[in-house]
Every structure is written in C-alpha cells, then in structure tokens.
Amino acid sequence: MSQRHRFWQFVALGVDPYITEYVFETNESLAKIRGKYAYLKNGEESQDRYSVAGRILGIRKHGKIAFMILDDGTAQIQLVFRHDIVGEKLWKIVDILNVGDIVGVVGRPMKTLRGELSILVENFKVLAITWRDYPEKWHGLADAEKRYRLRYLDMMLNKKIRDAIVAMYRIEKSFRDFLDSKGFIEIHTPKLQPVYGGALARPFITRMYALNRDVYLSIAPETYLKRSVVANFFKVYEIAVCFRNEDIDAQHYPEFIQIEIYQAFTDWNGMMKLVEDMVSYAVKAVYGDYKIEVEKNNEKVILNFAPPWRRIPLEEAIEIFGDVKIKGRSYEEILKIAKELDIKVDDPRKGKLLEKIFEKVAQQKIQQPTFITLFPRDVSPLARPSRENPEYAERFEIYIGGLEVGNGYSELNNPIVQFHFFSKEEELRIKSREKFGEVEHHPMDKDYVRALEYGMPPTAGVGIGIYRLVMMLHGLDSIKDVIPYTIVEQDEFKTIAEQHSDILDYYISKLKLE
RNA sequence: GGGCCCGUAGCUCAGCUAGGUAGAGCGGCGGGCUUUUAACCCGUAGGUCCCGGGUUCAAAUCCCGGCGGGCCCGCCA
Numbered sequence: 001m002s003q004r005h006r007f008w009q010f011v012a013l014g015v016d017p018y019i020t021e022y023v024f025e026t027n028e029s030l031a032k033i034r035g036k037y038a039y040l041k042n043g044e045e046s047q048d049r050y051s052v053a054g055r056i057l058g059i060r061k062h063g064k065i066a067f068m069i070l071d072d073g074t075a076q077i078q079l080v081f082r083h084d085i086v087g088e089k090l091w092k093i094v095d096i097l098n099v100g101d102i103v104g105v106v107g108r109p110m111k112t113l114r115g116e117l118s119i120l121v122e123n124f125k126v127l128a129i130t131w132r133d134y135p136e137k138w139h140g141l142a143d144a145e146k147r148y149r150l151r152y153l154d155m156m157l158n159k160k161i162r163d164a165i166v167a168m169y170r171i172e173k174s175f176r177d178f179l180d181s182k183g184f185i186e187i188h189t190p191k192l193q194p195v196y197g198g199a200l201a202r203p204f205i206t207r208m209y210a211l212n213r214d215v216y217l218s219i220a221p222e223t224y225l226k227r228s229v230v231a232n233f234f235k236v237y238e239i240a241v242c243f244r245n246e247d248i249d250a251q252h253y254p255e256f257i258q259i260e261i262y263q264a265f266t267d268w269n270g271m272m273k274l275v276e277d278m279v280s281y282a283v284k285a286v287y288g289d290y291k292i293e294v295e296k297n298n299e300k301v302i303l304n305f306a307p308p309w310r311r312i313p314l315e316e317a318i319e320i321f322g323d324v325k326i327k328g329r330s331y332e333e334i335l336k337i338a339k340e341l342d343i344k345v346d347d348p349r350k351g352k353l354l355e356k357i358f359e360k361v362a363q364q365k366i367q368q369p370t371f372i373t374l375f376p377r378d379v380s381p382l383a384r385p386s387r388e389n390p391e392y393a394e395r396f397e398i399y400i401g402g403l404e405v406g407n408g409y410s411e412l413n414n415p416i417v418q419f420h421f422f423s424k425e426e427e428l429r430i431k432s433r434e435k436f437g438e439v440e441h442h443p444m445d446k447d448y449v450r451a452l453e454y455g456m457p458p459t460a461g462v463g464i465g466i467y468r469l470v471m472m473l474h475g476l477d478s479i480k481d482v483i484p485y486t487i488v489e490q491d492e493f494k495t496i497a498e499q500h501s502d503i504l505d506y507y508i509s510k511l512k513l514e
Numbered sequence: 515g516g517g518c519c520c521g522u523a524g525c526u527c528a529g530c531u532a533g534g535u536a537g538a539g540c541g542g543c544g545g546g547c548u549u550u551u552a553a554c555c556c557g558u559a560g561g562u563c564c565c566g567g568g569u570u571c572a573a574a575u576c577c578c579g580g581c582g583g584g585c586c587c588g589c590c591a
Contacts, residue, residue: 063547112549133524136540138552145583201590246590465591489582
C-alpha cells in the first residue's frame with residue numbers, strides 16, 4: 001500500500017488489464033514458428049508477420065531494446081522490443097511489463113546476431129497482468145509445499161512436470177485410438193455405488209441425500225464393466241478415476257486413474273498380448289520409439305517396450321530375481337521364509353505371503369516390461385482359476401521399472417463359483433478379524449452374481465495405472481508429480497483486493513458493481 | 515497407525531551445532547545502457563524468522579504444545 005501499485009501505471013497509459021482487451025486473435029503457435037524459421041541466418045529478418053500470445057517468463061532490458069521470453073504453452077520464443085519500432089507510447093508499456101504478464105504481439109520472425117530465433121515486435125497488447133511476483137528465474141519453484149499448493153506455477157515453470165502432464169494426455173489418447181481401431185467402446189461406470197468392489201481396498205463413504213443412504217465411491221470400474229460384457233458390449237474399456245481410502249506415499253494416492261479393459265471370447269493370454277501391443281503402440285506414438293531412456297535415481301535405464309514382453313510365473317520370479325527357493329513349499333515353510341525376510345504377517349492367506357515375498361525380494365529388479373503370471377487363487381476372488389492348477393488364478397501383473405503398473409486376468413464368469421468366492425471373502429473377514437484386525441476383502445455383491453447368472457462369455461480383463469505408468473516413463477519419483485492437482489490444507493493469505501482497497505474501489509465503480 | 519526431517523524477504527537459501535543489532539543472490543522499485551541469453555553497472559525498499567507457551571538479563575537459535583509440508587515403515591495400485 002505504501003507505494004502505488006504498478007496497476008495504476010497501466011491505467012494511466014490507457015491499459016486496463018481486464019477491460020481494454022477481451023480477445024486477441026492468434027494465427028500461429030510458437031512451436032510451429034520455431035520449426036518453420038529455424039533456417040534463418042543470424043541477423044536475418046523474415047517479412048512474414050504473425051500474431052501470437054502468451055505469458056512473459058523472462059525479461060532482459062538494455063535501454064532502448066528489450067528481450068523477453070514468451071511462452072504460449074506450445075513453446076517459448078524470444079521477443080525483441082525496439083524503441084524505434086514500437087514507438088514512444090508502447091515503449092512506456094514495455095518498460096513496466098513484468099514476468100508473469102500476458103501479452104499478445106504482432107511481429108516478424110528474425111534471428112539475432114547471436115543466433116537466437118526471435119520475434120521482432122511491431123505491435124502488442126497487454127491482455128492480463130500478474131499481481132504476484134514469480135519465482136526466481138534460476139531455481140524456480142522448488143519448495144515442495146509451494147509446488148503442491150501453487151500447482152499451476154509448478155506446471156507452468158517446471159518442464160519435467162509439464163512434459164509428464166502432456167505425455168499423460170497423449171498416452172491416454174493413444175490407448176483410445178488403439179482400442180477404437182480394435183472395435184472397443186468406452187463406457188462410464190458409476191462412481192457412486194451401493195456396493196464397492198473390483199479390488200481389495202478401503203472405500204470412501206459419502207452421503208447420497210436423494211436416496212437417503214450412504215454410498216461408496218468407486219474403488220474400481222471392474223464389476224460394472226463386466227456387467228457391460230453381459231450386456232453384449234463384448235469389447236469395453238474405461239479410463240476411470242478410482243477412489244481408495246488408503247494412505248498417501250510415493251506410489252499411492254487416494255484418487256487415481258486406471259484404464260480397465262475387458263474383451264470377451266479371449267483369456268489372459270489374449271489380454272497380455274493386447275496389453276503389450278497397446279502399451280508399446282502408445283510409447284512409440286508418444287516418444288517416437290519402442291525403446292526409451294528413463295532416469296531413475298540418477299541412473300539411466302533403457303526400457304524396451306517392443307512386444308513380446310517376458311512372462312514369468314510369480315514363484316519362478318521369486319526364485320530367479322530374489323534367489324529364494326519357494327516352489328513346492330508348504331504354507332508353514334512359506335510363513336517361515338516371510339518371517340525371515342522381516343515381513344509382518346497380518347493376513348492369513350498364502351497368496352498374500354507370496355505377494356509380499358515377491359515385492360520384497362524381486363520386484364525392484366524387474367526393469368524391463370514384464371508379465372508376472374500365475375498368482376495364487378486366494379487373493380484373486382474375481383479371477384478364473386487356472387485350468388492347470390486351481391490353486392492358482394489365471395492372473396498376471398505388469399511390472400515396468402520396478403513398479404507395478406497393472407493387473408489382469410481371465411475373468412471368473414461362473415456365477416456359482418463367484419458366489420462361493422464372495423462367501424469365502426466374508427468368512428475370511430470374520431475369521432481373521434480377531435487374529436489380524438480388519439483384512440482387506442471383497443464384499444459380497446449378489447447383484448453382480450445375478451448379472452453373471454444371465455451369462456457372461458469367457459472374458460479377459462486388465463487394469464493399468466496411468467499415473468504410475470507416466471511417473472515411471474518420466475523418471476519422476478513421486479506419483480503426486482504426475483497428478484495435476486493434489487489435496488493441500490487451506491492456508492491463510494491476503495488477496496490483492498484485500499490488500500489494495502483503492503483498486504477494489506476502482507473496479508466497483510468502473511463496472512458499476514454495488 | 516509408527517518413525518524421521520523441514521518451515522527465515524515475493525522466490526532460492528545462509529544464520530541455529532555453541533542464545534547477544536535478521537543476511538545473500540534473484541525478483542521488485544529508481545537510474546544508466548539498441549543484440550542480451552541467469553545480461554551488466556549504480557542506488558533503494560522489503561521480515562509476525564509458521565503459531566502459542568516456557569527457560570533466560572537476552573530466543574530465528576534451547577525446551578514443550580500446535581499448525582503446515584515432505585520422506586520412510588505398515589496397508590492399498
């Protein structure tokens with residue numbers, strides 16, 4: 001308040017950042033201009049004239065010439081403002097522009113004497129201004145709390161984050177293109193459900209006033225997509241938000257996006273092929289090659305997505321990668337191995353033990369895209385038992401870069417056995433409650449069983465975690481880095497209107513507000 | 515649920531171990547500069563040291579409690 005805000009300087013120069021300009025027509029993106037005029041020689045000016053708009057992210061002033069970095073969301077380019085070209089009146093505005101202001105400019109591509117492709121500005125308009133100072137140009141926005149609190153700045157200024165967000169869109173689009181070409185359709189399943197299911201997780205509970213009852217936020221689209229298969233939509237998928245009321249860490253966040261795919265008349269083998277074809281298609285479409293270099297903990301790893309991917313049964317993976325003999329062992333022996341590995345046993349199922357042992361000794365070592373197959377039946381209540389050994393399910397998980405990114409199986413389409421498995425899950429919950437506390441289990445879903453009773457063809461399905469896939473592909477070590485907006489507690493601060501009552505009064509009177 | 519770490523100017527950070535006048539760079543503002551690339555040079559303003567309590571002659575610094583954020587373990591993808 002002590003010194004007059006620069007806003008008043010703009011107003012004095014006839015520029016009101018919210019009243020003067022409502023539109024600015026652009027006719028080219030900076031990315032295109034960069035490509036098209038790369039040929040210019042140092043000092044050369046093109047006679048072509050373009051209209052571009054974006055945010056100023058850097059300013060270097062040199063008396064009667066000024067260089068600014070303009071970012072239009074597709075690329076950045078240097079703007080050259082010359083006093084002799086824009087004239088005295090516009091120069092006064094050039095003089096008060098700050099990093100963060102938004103301008104539309106008309107000018108000609110040129111290359112400076114030092115070889116920097118630029119736009120020589122002939123005319124420009126101020127389209128909006130920033131009221132807050134931007135982060136320092138060298139370190140940028142680095143404080144973790146501020147990055148998540150002011151995520152728009154993080155996404156605007158941190159290239160790694162921005163690239164991951166764009167790549168995520170392109171990967172999802174590639175998945176849709178691929179599935180569309182195979183005749184799949186996307187079906188949106190309910191996020192508010194009377195019974196949660198399709199995964200083992202604690203749900204969010206919320207109130208639906210229309211029916212005067214509590215409902216669950218979807219933990220997975222699975223049971224509804226399979227109802228869709230019953231509905232003769234034999235090739236369906238959904239890129240779905242899933243909500244799981246569990247803790248946050250580097251690989252987990254309570255709301256996340258999965259693509260789930262179901263295809264009738266095939267089994268887990270057909271689904272593994274579909275997955276490796278689809279993911280490799282997307283990787284090539286987005287990054288230009290099946291092989292991509294990923295940086296992990298300052299180490300570079302080349303990941304090769306070219307199909308086919310390796311398929312290794314779970315117990316074999318434990319033996320190969322973890323060097324732990326596990327095949328043919330009894331429940332007691334496996335329990336002992338788990339304890340020796342310092343694994344806390346809080347779930348009585350043998351399958352859980354094997355999963356934990358795998359995660360502890362083998363998972364980190366699996367870098368190249370790999371299907372780990374043949375999971376124990378007892379942790380897979382919606383999967384079809386193996387045709388060779390019903391102790392196992394025809395279930396696979398996808399591991400890339402040491403991260404679990406997906407899970408799929410031959411779907412259980414037998415309503416009698418499905419009912420039995422659900423009943424066993426209930427029993428497990430009740431039985432293990434005294435001994436281990438609440439164990440994650442799949443609740444009885446009779447309505448879903450009834451759908452199966454109308455007849456579901458042999459079907460295979462898969463779920464792939466989009467955030468995990470993207471964080472792995474971009475070498476980011478926190479899932480929160482690829483989630484556009486994560487939750488943060490509200491903090492206290494003053495808005496500009498609260499800090500500058502004179503400016504508030506100006507707009508109230510100018511716009512005839514009360 | 516358990517453990518560890520962090521919070522100082524708009525931003526990035528130093529100062530804290532061992533209590534003694536709150537600092538730097540960038541950014542802002544003013545001045546100079548017509549080809550810079552973290553431009554440069556001169557000047558200048560800017561702080562509830564997260565909040566509350568305690569110890570002390572004296573607290574950014576030590577202690578306790580809280581709030582906010584991060585990481586790890588357990589659980590979930």
